[in-house]
Amino acid sequence: MSFTPLHDRVLVRLIEGDEKTSGGLIIPDTAKEKPQQGEIVAVGAGAKDEKGKRIAMDVTAGDKILFGKWSGTEIKIDGEELMIMKESDILGIMS
Template sequence: MSLLRNVKNLAPLLDRVLVQRVKPEAKTASGIFLPESSVKEQNEAKVLAVGPGAVDRNGQRIPMGVTAGDRVLIPQFGGSPIKIGEDEYHLFRDSEILAKINE
């Protein structure tokens, strides 16, 4: 049994980024429901929390590339999955994030 009951209790360390995948649409714009088998897992995620950043050889903090609330593209595989209740989250290193989606 996990001690974690709420994702807000999880604070990433160093250059880690906590994300949750955005669920793909199960319905088209015209209202047609898609079967689960045709809905692929998306690589889009929402950043929930970020660590303070890694430290370089000189002891300087390396700034993070993303902040909480950003929408990002993540690799299809990788990261460390974390399950809290029915929800699944992932921890990635800042350098593993593929892109930030600007709106």
């Protein structure tokens, strides 16, 4: 299925963190925190200003990003768990 976010929203594939601590202990699924990193899969066209002109998005598909811990809404598309969030929820682009 094809999915395009509306306005200033982005579709994000989560990047899972390490499953071991630096000391080598394995972290069980129940103790893992929600990942705060992701890769942008799709980007909306951008929000509109008061005059109706589109405001360009600062991110593009393929960007690796950091976002807030409680950002976005989890969705499932074709069996894959993804997140949809506003561009303003993104803290920065990782290089």
